[in-house]
Amino acid sequence: MPFSKLGLSDPIVKAVTELGYETPTPIQEKAIPVILTGKNLIAAAQTGTGKTASFVLPIIQMLSEEQRTVRRKRIRALILVPTRELAVQVENNVAQYSKHLALNSLAMYGGVDARQQKQQLIEGVDILVATPGRLLDMYSQRAVHFDELDILVLDEADRMLDMGFIEDINKIIERLPLERQNLLFSATLSKQVRILAKTAIDSPVEISVSPDSATTPQIDQWLITVDKDKKSALLSHLIKENQWDQALIFIETKHGAAKLVSQLEKRGINAEAFHSGRSQEVRAQLLADFKSGKLNLLVATGVAARGIDIDNLTRVVNYDLPFPADDYVHRIGRTGRAGASGEAVSFVSKDDFKNLCMIESRLGHLITRKEVEGFAPRKEVPISILNYVPKSKQNVGRNNPKNRPSNDRANKKNNQGTKGNS
Numbered sequence: 001m002p003f004s005k006l007g008l009s010d011p012i013v014k015a016v017t018e019l020g021y022e023t024p025t026p027i028q029e030k031a032i033p034v035i036l037t038g039k040n041l042i043a044a045a046q047t048g049t050g051k052t053a054s055f056v057l058p059i060i061q062m063l064s065e066e067q068r069t070v071r072r073k074r075i076r077a078l079i080l081v082p083t084r085e086l087a088v089q090v091e092n093n094v095a096q097y098s099k100h101l102a103l104n105s106l107a108m109y110g111g112v113d114a115r116q117q118k119q120q121l122i123e124g125v126d127i128l129v130a131t132p133g134r135l136l137d138m139y140s141q142r143a144v145h146f147d148e149l150d151i152l153v154l155d156e157a158d159r160m161l162d163m164g165f166i167e168d169i170n171k172i173i174e175r176l177p178l179e180r181q182n183l184l185f186s187a188t189l190s191k192q193v194r195i196l197a198k199t200a201i202d203s204p205v206e207i208s209v210s211p212d213s214a215t216t217p218q219i220d221q222w223l224i225t226v227d228k229d230k231k232s233a234l235l236s237h238l239i240k241e242n243q244w245d246q247a248l249i250f251i252e253t254k255h256g257a258a259k260l261v262s263q264l265e266k267r268g269i270n271a272e273a274f275h276s277g278r279s280q281e282v283r284a285q286l287l288a289d290f291k292s293g294k295l296n297l298l299v300a301t302g303v304a305a306r307g308i309d310i311d312n313l314t315r316v317v318n319y320d321l322p323f324p325a326d327d328y329v330h331r332i333g334r335t336g337r338a339g340a341s342g343e344a345v346s347f348v349s350k351d352d353f354k355n356l357c358m359i360e361s362r363l364g365h366l367i368t369r370k371e372v373e374g375f376a377p378r379k380e381v382p383i384s385i386l387n388y389v390p391k392s393k394q395n396v397g398r399n400n401p402k403n404r405p406s407n408d409r410a411n412k413k414n415n416q417g418t419k420g421n422s
């Protein structure tokens with residue numbers, strides 16, 4: 001089905017065509033017509049499915065139809081996002097999609113000087129993409145009023161909850177007009193997300209895109225068991241042996257990122273660290289260089305890298321395994337986007353075992369293990385327990401068979417699969 005059949009106007013179809021989009025993705029096909037009718041919506045869709053356009057395109061369609069100029073300190077649509085990187089990325093999409101329309105937009109987030117954002121806000125913004133904290137800050141400074149707001153989007157709702165934004169979100173929602181359209185997008189519709197949806201969204205239409213649809217990114221996942229102190233040598237080895245053209249390498253701490261970059265440097269490999277200790281300008285430059293191919297290896301802390309959108313990223317490396325397990329899903333979602341294929345490699349030492357159990361339980365299958373000659377670990381990493389329940393969530397003790405290690409046949413069989421994406 002072409003974009004023009006979804007009820008979108010010529011200037012919007014023109015903008016997406018110029019971006020090279022030929023047909024709508026499944027989430028776009030499902031969500032756009034519903035949103036255009038003015039209904040509330042909750043959607044289960046992961047990053048990489050084209051979810052941003054699925055709400056931005058109908059929003060700009062509806063706002064442009066109204067032909068109303070936004071008044072000072074007013075906003076017409078609010079998109080709440082968890083991180084500054086995602087705010088920049090979503091606003092960037094809004095600007096691209098509405099380039100042939102007379103609409104303005106602004107990305108507003110903390111960690112940078114607020115003056116410029118505030119000034120633009122005061123002049124009135126059609127579509128505001130904001131992180132919750134900075135928005136509340138601006139609201140308390142009376143730089144924005146919500147009385148003319150028509151549409152609220154909660155983007156990556158699960159992530160906002162994971163990051164502890166629930167109170168801020170509730171405070172914002174309490175201040176919005178009761179008459180409004182609400183859209184919620186989340187990778188998973190967990191219990192917490194549903195509770196949030198219930199308080200914020202009246203009788204929504206619910207849609208989801210099935211993770212195994214043909215357009216789902218093809219991500220080849222595998223892991224290498226390795227001792228912790230050998231990880232940097234292993235990384236250098238893989239980069240050199242396999243002549244990796246590009247990799248986004250996730251690591252847990254700022255300090256770890258800086259150390260790894262210097263270890264790589266000593267082996268003649270050029271990489272840059274991307275973390276919250278670097279200024280917004282430096283981070284923006286690094287991302288631009290990484291996207292353009294000027295920089296091949298980016299070592300990023302999980303927190304800083306949330307929301308990074310890089311088209312056709314071929315490879316993600318989990319130098320450390322993330323916690324919670326949803327972060328793993330988000331991280332690997334950075335690769336294999338919009339139908340492209342990608343590779344997600346994880347380095348797993350014995351210390352990572354608990355996180356590995358949680359990730360593989362979340363995936364519902366074991367990730368394929370590969371061995372690299374010369375890097376076999378001294379401390380073996382056991383096979384995961386697929387129904388792993390963290391201690392804090394166990395209400396029955398060790399005698400519950402569910403909590404016992406299960407080196408059963410099914411697990412072993414699963415582990416022999418060819419590709420991890422089984």
Ligand code: AMP
Nearest residue numbers: 021023024025047048049050051052338
């Ligand atoms: P998202 O899930 O919103 O993060 O989008 C993932 C990527 O898919 C972004 O880089 C978009 O530019 C791209 N994209 C979105 N819609 C389409 C489409 N219909 N055709 C091709 N690429 C798309």
